[in-house]
Amino acid sequence: MGPDETPVALEERSREADRLHSPSVARNSEPIRAVYERTMPVEGLVLEIASGTGQHAAALCTAFPALRWQPSDIDPASLRSIAAWADRGGGERVAPPLELDVTAPGWWQAVPAAPEGIVCINMIHIAPRSAAEGLFRGAGALLRPGSRLFLYGPFSRRGAMAPSNARFSESLRSRDPAWGVRDLDDHIQPLAAQFGLALEAVSEMPANNLAVIFEKG
Numbered sequence: 001m002g003p004d005e006t007p008v009a010l011e012e013r014s015r016e017a018d019r020l021h022s023p024s025v026a027r028n029s030e031p032i033r034a035v036y037e038r039t040m041p042v043e044g045l046v047l048e049i050a051s052g053t054g055q056h057a058a059a060l061c062t063a064f065p066a067l068r069w070q071p072s073d074i075d076p077a078s079l080r081s082i083a084a085w086a087d088r089g090g091g092e093r094v095a096p097p098l099e100l101d102v103t104a105p106g107w108w109q110a111v112p113a114a115p116e117g118i119v120c121i122n123m124i125h126i127a128p129r130s131a132a133e134g135l136f137r138g139a140g141a142l143l144r145p146g147s148r149l150f151l152y153g154p155f156s157r158r159g160a161m162a163p164s165n166a167r168f169s170e171s172l173r174s175r176d177p178a179w180g181v182r183d184l185d186d187h188i189q190p191l192a193a194q195f196g197l198a199l200e201a202v203s204e205m206p207a208n209n210l211a212v213i214f215e216k217g
């Protein structure tokens, strides 16, 4: 979720059996599909970190019929929801979700097959900085040269951010001081570079979010 949206613990997700519904996905799914199509592989295997409800996995696999998807999350209720959503979109092209915590040392060793790309939507600001570091460390280990990491969420740029992002970041920090909107230029880009990933493209998205593409060198 982004600055116009409620943080994960408070988001008014509805439930249909194991299938959780995120209101933020209803708003950002189509803009994400459009940028994904221009920037990421639409066939082969993609690893998703922090899949949440599993709605993005289902939507992207429905949009791109040659895509195979390896979803994951740290949260057991999310893992059940991801598996349930796969029945609605993607079917057998969505692998059983992996329980992955990107702050765990060597987490990427549990990924069974090398992905053509990695997707991570709305995680790095609702997690400690160690989650962003772990994400890039693992992406650096898993991606082949020329393969990409797709990040989506709110960011600041050289310390400046939209007022809605500043309010959102404050509300995140008041829930957990380790959370908060990250700076793309001063923090995320240098972190990515440490693990061999270069900034390739930035797309402005609704509600002051960005889609950010990194490429393995």
Ligand SMILES: C[S@@+](CC[C@H](N)C(=O)[O-])C[C@H]1O[C@@H](n2cnc3c(N)ncnc32)[C@H](O)[C@@H]1O
Pocket (backbone or CB within 6 Å): 001, 007, 008, 022, 024, 025, 049, 050, 051, 052, 053, 056, 073, 074, 075, 078, 100, 101, 102, 103, 120, 121, 122, 123, 126, 127, 131
């Ligand atoms: C705001 S939700 C976003 C979910 C989904 N990507 C979406 O856009 O709807 C953040 C997700 O990050 C997951 N998460 C938080 N910390 C994590 C970690 N250390 N490793 C993997 N996933 C994590 C949470 O369980 C949650 O599903």
